[in-house]
Amino acid sequence: MAKKIVNISSCFVVIGIILALGDLVTCREERRAFFVFGDSLVDNGNNNYLITTARADAPPYGIDFPSHRPTGRFSNGLNIPDIISEEMGWEPTLPYLSPELRGPRLRVGANFASAGVGVLNDTGIQFVNIIRIYQQLHYFAEYQQRLRALIGEEETERLVKESLTLITLGGNDFVNNYYLVPYSARSRQFSLEEYVPFVISEYEKVLQKLYSLGARRVIVTGTGPLGCVPAELAQHSRNGECAEELQKAAELFNPQLVRMLRELNDEIGNDVFIAANTKQMHMDFISEPQRFGFITSKIACCGQGPYNGLGLCTPISNLCPNRNLYVFWDPFHPSERANRLIVQQILRGSEKYMQPMNLSTIMALDSRA
Ligand SMILES: *[C@@H]1O[C@H](CO)[C@@H](O)[C@H](O)[C@H]1NC(C)=O
Numbered sequence: 001m002a003k004k005i006v007n008i009s010s011c012f013v014v015i016g017i018i019l020a021l022g023d024l025v026t027c028r029e030e031r032r033a034f035f036v037f038g039d040s041l042v043d044n045g046n047n048n049y050l051i052t053t054a055r056a057d058a059p060p061y062g063i064d065f066p067s068h069r070p071t072g073r074f075s076n077g078l079n080i081p082d083i084i085s086e087e088m089g090w091e092p093t094l095p096y097l098s099p100e101l102r103g104p105r106l107r108v109g110a111n112f113a114s115a116g117v118g119v120l121n122d123t124g125i126q127f128v129n130i131i132r133i134y135q136q137l138h139y140f141a142e143y144q145q146r147l148r149a150l151i152g153e154e155e156t157e158r159l160v161k162e163s164l165t166l167i168t169l170g171g172n173d174f175v176n177n178y179y180l181v182p183y184s185a186r187s188r189q190f191s192l193e194e195y196v197p198f199v200i201s202e203y204e205k206v207l208q209k210l211y212s213l214g215a216r217r218v219i220v221t222g223t224g225p226l227g228c229v230p231a232e233l234a235q236h237s238r239n240g241e242c243a244e245e246l247q248k249a250a251e252l253f254n255p256q257l258v259r260m261l262r263e264l265n266d267e268i269g270n271d272v273f274i275a276a277n278t279k280q281m282h283m284d285f286i287s288e289p290q291r292f293g294f295i296t297s298k299i300a301c302c303g304q305g306p307y308n309g310l311g312l313c314t315p316i317s318n319l320c321p322n323r324n325l326y327v328f329w330d331p332f333h334p335s336e337r338a339n340r341l342i343v344q345q346i347l348r349g350s351e352k353y354m355q356p357m358n359l360s361t362i363m364a365l366d367s368r369a
């Protein structure tokens with residue numbers, strides 16, 4: 001007898017038809033496991049468990065988090081993966097290094113991200129201990145071993161195949177590598193026009209590995225407008241204009257990323273990789289902050305110096321009273337409110353923002369599969 005597995009939402013509609021056909025129907029929860037890889041834009045606390053300088057575990061980080069305490073997220077409150085989980089009605093994922101991630105909670109998925117990492121192994125070396133992307137992938141394999149011990153081989157394979165993955169990398173390969181210091185090793189090795197395709201080709205290997213580990217729906221974010229973040233304005237901008245070199249880097253990187261993802265999908269014969277145009281999403285706020293209810297897209301809420309963009313956000317930094325009015329929480333990272341607007345575009349954005357389709361379309365497609 002054929003065993004048909006369908007989503008609970010479509011279950012009630014489909015059940016009658018399928019039962020009439022004599023199949024055995026197993027209804028299951030709509031929820032999917034969620035896996036997160038990448039850098040500080042999506043790290044939800046892994047670096048708290050490491051001896052590293054890339055951390056967000058002191059106030060005022062977390063000031064608007066439900067606990068009002070720092071958690072390791074580089075945000076005043078929730079970050080992008082938290083908001084995706086919330087929108088989907090899923091339990092938030094735990095950091096992979098959290099001791100609470102065990103037993104049945106493994107089914108929720110896991111967040112492997114680590115602030116400071118990039119596509120390249122030599123990105124972020126100044127932070128000493130970070131979970132580089134290949135180590136994150138190694139942990140993903142280890143996670144699957146642990147899940148197998150809990151729910152068996154077949155269920156694990158299915159859970160991973162039906163999961164959703166988010167990966168955010170690339171910004172640090174510029175900010176914390178190529179442009180970290182003048183005459184950096186990478187900038188002596190490559191012109192920017194050569195460096196970008198190099199990073200893209202290394203990123204392709206990372207994504208192929210992710211695919212070989214079982215991921216089948218992967219949202220890949222581009223970099224933001226690297227030259228427009230308060231940290232860069234503080235160093236390079238006289239009149240609030242975005243820093244040219246870093247903007248050029250983002251302008252080269254993002255379209256090449258989209259092209260690489262399209263080629264990967266063509267090779268695989270399926271839309272596994274979904275490109276999220278986070279640069280455009282941010283540029284919307286930057287060109288018209290007021291339209292989105294922000295008072296500024298240039299000044300960070302927490303920081304010091306011009307644009308509050310110098311140094312780190314610490315307990316003694318300037319702190320704005322209302323975080324919802326700022327695009328940037330700290331010199332590099334968006335506020336929770338900006339993250340919410342970004343997730344709305346990931347969910348429902350047009351082709352200008354999401355290629356080849358948005359997350360609501362993916363969810364609808366997959367629930368019909
Ligand atoms: C980065 O490190 C991984 C594992 O440590 C290795 O497999 C890979 O080849 C390295 N990449 C480069 C470009 O050196």
Ligand SMILES: *[C@@H]1O[C@H](CO)[C@@H](O)[C@H](O)[C@H]1NC(C)=O
Pocket residue numbers: 347348349350351356357358360361
């Ligand atoms: C994005 O999602 C909405 C539904 O929320 C849908 O109407 C729209 O057509 C989608 N756009 C694209 C380009 O997939």
